[in-house]
Amino acid sequence: MSLSKSAPRNWFPSQEFYTEELCTRCGICCGSSDGHPCERLRLLKDGTYTCEVYQDRLGKHRTVDGEEFICVPIRFVIEHNGGYADCRYVQEIQRLREQMGQDASELGRLRKP
Numbered sequence: 173m174s175l176s177k178s179a180p181r182n183w184f185p186s187q188e189f190y191t192e193e194l195c196t197r198c199g200i201c202c203g204s205s206d207g208h209p210c211e212r213l214r215l216l217k218d219g220t221y222t223c224e225v226y227q228d229r230l231g232k233h234r235t236v237d238g239e240e241f242i243c244v245p246i247r248f249v250i251e252h253n254g255g256y257a258d259c260r261y262v263q264e265i266q267r268l269r270e271q272m273g274q275d276a277s278e279l280g281r282l283r284k285p
């Protein structure tokens with residue numbers, strides 16, 4: 173068996189990083205800014221968003237216009253697509269990467285879900 177000579181993968185945080193406190197509840201990951209939000213997304217009086225089925229959110233859902241999609245953990249979105257530019261988790265990962273001298277250019281490329 174030989175060791176891989178490929179470059180190390182850029183750093184991503186472990187699950188413990190994804191605390192609810194860090195999330196600003198902007199709702200961008202649920203479509204709050206694109207005109208086609210998830211039908212389960214609710215706007216609160218303080219201007220933040222919440223998911224009305226948060227504990228059971230993962231899996232098949234529909235947008236308010238009836239389009240089906242799969243709700244996945246935000247960690248999955250960030251690690252596969254780089255996440256949304258305005259997502260606080262993404263911004264924090266970018267900051268930590270920069271501190272470590274790592275490239276963060278693949279992060280935050282998504283504007284909308």
Ligand code: SF4
Nearest residue numbers: 202210212213223243
């Ligand atoms: S089901 Fe998923 S996409 Fe829909 S509001 Fe809840 S967390 Fe957002």
Ligand code: SF4
Nearest residue numbers: 195198199201259260
């Ligand atoms: S885009 Fe990021 S900060 Fe905004 S609600 Fe989703 S997880 Fe939270």
